[in-house]
Amino acid sequence: xxxxxxxxxxxxxxxxxxxxxxxxxxxxxxxxxxxxxxxxxxxxxxxxxxxxxxxxxxxxxxxxxxxxxxxxxxxxxxxxxxxxxxxxxxxxxxxxxxxxxxxxxxxxxxxxxxxxxxxxxxxxx
Amino acid sequence: xxxxxxxxxxxxxxxxxxxxxxxxxxxxxxxxxxxxxxxxxxxxxxxxxxxxxxxxxxxxxxxxxxxxxxxxxxxxxxxxxxxxxxxxxxxxxxxxxxxxxxxxxxxxxxxxxxxxxxxxxxxxxxxxxxxxxxxxxxxxxxxxxxxxxxxxxxxxxxxxxxxxxxxxxxxxxxxxxxxxxxxxxxxxxxxxxxxxxxxxxxxxxxxxxxxxxxxxxxxxxxxxxxxxxxxxxxxxxxxxxxxxxxxxxxxxxxxxxxxxxxxxxxxxxxxxxxxxxxxxxxxxxxxxxxxxxxxxxxxxxxxxxxxxxxxxxxxxxxxxxxxxxxxxxxxxxxxxxxxxxxxxxxxxxxxxxxxx
Numbered sequence: 001x002x003x004x005x006x007x008x009x010x011x012x013x014x015x016x017x018x019x020x021x022x023x024x025x026x027x028x029x030x031x032x033x034x035x036x037x038x039x040x041x042x043x044x045x046x047x048x049x050x051x052x053x054x055x056x057x058x059x060x061x062x063x064x065x066x067x068x069x070x071x072x073x074x075x076x077x078x079x080x081x082x083x084x085x086x087x088x089x090x091x092x093x094x095x096x097x098x099x100x101x102x103x104x105x106x107x108x109x110x111x112x113x114x115x116x117x118x119x120x121x122x123x124x125x
Numbered sequence: 126x127x128x129x130x131x132x133x134x135x136x137x138x139x140x141x142x143x144x145x146x147x148x149x150x151x152x153x154x155x156x157x158x159x160x161x162x163x164x165x166x167x168x169x170x171x172x173x174x175x176x177x178x179x180x181x182x183x184x185x186x187x188x189x190x191x192x193x194x195x196x197x198x199x200x201x202x203x204x205x206x207x208x209x210x211x212x213x214x215x216x217x218x219x220x221x222x223x224x225x226x227x228x229x230x231x232x233x234x235x236x237x238x239x240x241x242x243x244x245x246x247x248x249x250x251x252x253x254x255x256x257x258x259x260x261x262x263x264x265x266x267x268x269x270x271x272x273x274x275x276x277x278x279x280x281x282x283x284x285x286x287x288x289x290x291x292x293x294x295x296x297x298x299x300x301x302x303x304x305x306x307x308x309x310x311x312x313x314x315x316x317x318x319x320x321x322x323x324x325x326x327x328x329x330x331x332x333x334x335x336x337x338x339x340x341x342x343x344x345x346x347x348x349x350x351x352x353x354x355x356x357x358x359x360x361x362x363x364x365x366x367x368x369x370x371x372x373x374x375x376x377x378x379x380x381x382x383x384x385x386x387x388x389x390x391x392x393x394x395x396x397x398x399x400x401x402x403x404x405x406x407x408x409x410x411x412x413x414x415x416x417x418x419x420x421x422x423x424x425x426x427x428x429x430x431x432x433x434x435x436x437x438x439x440x441x442x443x444x445x446x447x448x449x450x451x452x453x454x455x456x457x458x459x460x461x462x463x464x465x466x467x468x469x470x471x472x473x474x475x476x477x478x479x480x481x
Contacts, residue, residue, distance in 0.1 A: 003155055008243055008254040010159035015239040018165070019232035019380055022212065026376035029213045039220045041283040042371050048283075063449060067298050070457065074305035077464075078261070081313050109453070 186438030248418030278369030289368025306460035324403030
């Protein structure tokens, strides 16, 4: 195997054994006296109210859409930026993608403030 | 008088071949790089030092003394005492959590944070895995690191971790795009993804000068990606207890904290490599270049870390809407402006000179 790859594999092995080492040390020196109170969820000393899973707040949904568009563009730009600079054709293509994404995200950001009211209206109707 | 070298050779020759092989392995370049510098031992010690350093610095900012009693000088052994304290706490897995995820995610977070160091060069040749796409590999690992955090918050099945988790998902994913775009500017102006070549390209002037907008965007996204104040709304102690880490204690909490500090430091070193000229610095008389180079890089990285830690004492926390507005409405356009300026300069400064 080539030296650099072998070094990476060794380092990977070392990083993977690090958490088990912590865990084993903890097993060796930590006390073990389980009780129900210790296992309760955090509620500032009160009895926990079992409201555990809630839906993701919908107000931020447009951000997700913008994220998906821009993340893809950013990754593409990161990889092919040198090629874009070299040939004008791929630069134009890159700019078209950017224009489409930007148009979509501007629409999404204008919808952002009114989204909650629209959803509530939709729910009632 | 016995010559120590000769004595060692004699002992070495009298050993069984298997042990000879082991000694040769321990002395080999891959093992030293992976286990000592810049590998496991160095990154772990650095992470522990950073915890102590940040506590001491933050204490000074708020007119306190900070760690004092453990260890002779300035409470230097406080970090070891803290580690032992966390390891000797009972491992509590609360009722109703998703057990496999709850236990595995801190481990995965630590592994991913440590793995970042595999792609960071600490001097010419001082790198675990030299690669022509080093920057891309670093970001492959960095882009995976929000996943264990979000899953750890989800696995807790409790309300404070849930609130923290939804905040961190919005924050981390939102700041990834400006980060990518800021780095695209670096790639564009140096025309390489190889981190060692990026440092060499800064021999005349560091990129922090020519890419000043990109550098500002990078620093702000660094703070947000690593949850430092003023962007620590996902953990927000005093508001939502401790955010997505609320249900974690003992060894799991230690792993999460170590992972977070390793990540901050890895990003600080990346910032020093990309924008502050990396290991380039005036030669130190009496020291060979192979030692002075890592020294300069570690110094620059720690200066950047000091800046990041000082912000903790200077700024209040932002609300999540403001965090998202800053990321989407200001940083992404700024990063694009930086990219366009860089592209313009590249085009003017010589179209024909572009070679990969």
